[in-house]
Amino acid sequence: MLERFAGRIMLQSGWRRALTAFLAGAFAVLALPPFDFFAAMFVSFPVLVWLLDGASPDPDRGFLGRCRPSFACGWWFGFGYFVAGLWWLGAALLVEADSFAWAIPLAVLGLPALLAIFFGLGTTLARAIWSDGFGRIAALAFGLTIAEWLRSFAFTGFPWNTIGYGAMPVPLAMQSVTVVGLIGVTLLAIVVFSVPALVATRRGLFQGLSCASVIVAAHLGFGAYELSQAASDAAGANAAIVRIVQPSIPQEMKWSAAERDAIFNAHLELTNRPPEVEGAVPSLIVWPETSVPYILTEAPRALGAIAEALDDGQHLAAGAVRVDDSRPAAGTRYYNSITVIGDGGEITAAADKVHLVPFGEYLPFEDFLTSLGLSAIAETPQGFSAAAERTLLDIGETITALPLICYEAIFPLDLAAIESPPDIILNVTNDAWYGATPGPYQHFRQAQIRALETRTPMVRAANNGISAVTDSYGRIVDGLALNAVGVIDAPIPERVVPNWNRTERMRNLWLLIGMILFVAIVSRASFNTQ
Template identity: 55%
Template structure:
């Protein structure tokens, strides 16, 4: 084994790049839909060994000296992101005649850019590298900071943060309610890298002991948390219906299909409940489920009032138009409407965090001159972002915290106001991506948001996965991907928060400081001498 480890350390050139790329791609097996928890242990062990051999010329400048480590981290990240988000290209094939040219940019270009985070993390860790436990501490801190930065720089894209590989099931999600995603990512890298200590003497026993202790604490806390009595339902008399119509994305973009799509949603809304079941009080449709501007189509509101029974409320994803003033084109918003049984719009919330190049075009004045458009925006200029997030308060009922589409992947998008609501409400349309890993990854990340906040999650997706998720991340009731239909369920209760979100930020800073201290003291030889 030591001979093999030495061979990996001594790799150079294209062989080192290839192994780094394959190691990153292999780590993707830990993500949905597979969830193979063991995969990153091999991937990060290989990454550490490759970095062991990636020392630059000590007489060179800092950039040239750091380049070998950066290259290893970049190739690892490129493999990880290429293997993890290749399915984004599927969205470009929905309107292939217009967007197929951009396929290489989405499938290869975006992973190449995201890999820079891991390249910088590897270079930063290598700058304080040591022979033993300290090197995996430095790698953990560097990756933890990289994942934190990835959450907000350039609008942020924290999709498939390393921490999710350590949370493939509700049992292993419970720690997020104490630590938060950034801290989970930091500790996960330390644990995943720990097997490399088998090949070294310095800090072997304390490093392996700490890794095992962290895994036991992670699992043990999950077992303890799930064994606690479940909170009572928010209201056992209120039934929520989630509608999953499974409308093909190409059909949603076809004007001739709009009436049929609308009627399909209405039919699922009006369907009788399962035998012995109570009629739903709240019906939830997915993102952009209404195929036209509701405020410009009173007949559509009339049809909704015809279908809804007395006291029923419809929550529907729709495009909202707003007059921008004389001589100016209207602004469009990706929105959620609350509609009562008389067909009146009694509440609305607009999406705050838009998808760049999907819902709006960055540097629009420049890029539009080259004929570029936002992929998912069906109107000129794309969508406009809301300045603030509006909570959805239902008449005589609960209050929901709205998260439209990929807003659910951002822990920081869920403000303190969510703690006073009855549930997180995530409406989405993952039909853009087909039956690929994308919808499954999206669902897992939304599950973790419920656990982090101790609040149940209501999720309605056009093609799936729609589900009612309790405050511990468990699926109370759900519809599989591409399973057309509806489900009626009771809204679960809330869980008391173990640690407030603001306190989790301090925990992350403390863990980063402790890891950095271990890395620096190990480098100096002050602790963790040879066993």
């Protein structure tokens, strides 16, 4: 029965083939947060394998014509994957519908169409070394892994919902990322998820099942071992206490001049709440991204109010807009920042966002697009400017933090530029743009993996959630649900020295890629001699 089903998929053509690929890609999104139904990919990837089995090139066509069938399979699969996984981006444009509703089709369909090109290139590369049996599974894993690697940095990068996240629903299944990185987990996941395709065609089934069994056993076994080595309580006896403030301010109110005082007071009220555990006084308080509705250097009363809210020795790390007008020739520049404020109301440190959101915080090709009447969604006259480099934040005398603002937390490469290991990753964000959609859940999972990759605990403050403290193993110490209003008082977990640094993880990744490419090429050579 499965053989007939696979055969029917292989023989599909025209719109039926495109629709099947689109639906298979969309179904794979169920493996991602908030669903975490990883079994969905055991359906989607075999369908993609069978579609590629039937994507034979026409030898009478030119190079591009021969690539077209395999590219189309990957593109339609990717289009379905990204439409189903990113449709919630349209919610951000409804916040100011009068100005930006026209762009909803570009966000919901246009961006997925562009991202799907990477999958199309990946399946084209895979089909170039396609064979039968397990060799074609290796070819697909190689092609799509290269595509996902390129997507992580090309054109500023957008590695949102990388395939490997579908294989990491719980901390037990996350630990392998410390050895081979997110892209390495992606390669292994594609192999495992694609192996059921061999059940229909039989050839290479033993090799495929054996390989998948070894990968799954190693993946989960390593996770179990690592967690068994972790202390049940990841914080030391003298751990500093952090308070995370989650006010859940609706996005339509965030930049309202009439609501500024109410918004600021809401943050202060949560800051002033008594400790959840008697005697456990927070030494660090964290407010979310752009939580301060004023330019702090121009609002001495706000700094005074913050000073009154802080006890001796306490520090506040708050998301705020920073203005730099020190260079008149360059004009006024606005930065999306984290500002550290001491108990006397003085600004002791600040870090600006490095990796800005295209079209959200700045306009690519600004002169041209501005001439067409377009503007960035961010509420500044000229959009935000990017910091020249990422710097660590010194919070008081005891905590060093790596600041990641909003979607900077989705980029593994953004953690590479820091030489000295920080005590914590400090991630502030405002996901209220996206409402009660999968977006905030996906965002949190990716931030969670960043902490685990570097074995560095994460303190995450999100305006409407998901706020949390996670330890170096990706385990949630404490958190607040989406759209909850409240605070978290939690001890800051200790950082764990990782067994593999980034250079070693990259070495392991390319070793994996080389091995899977070798299998694919040998299988292809054997296939051609038959």
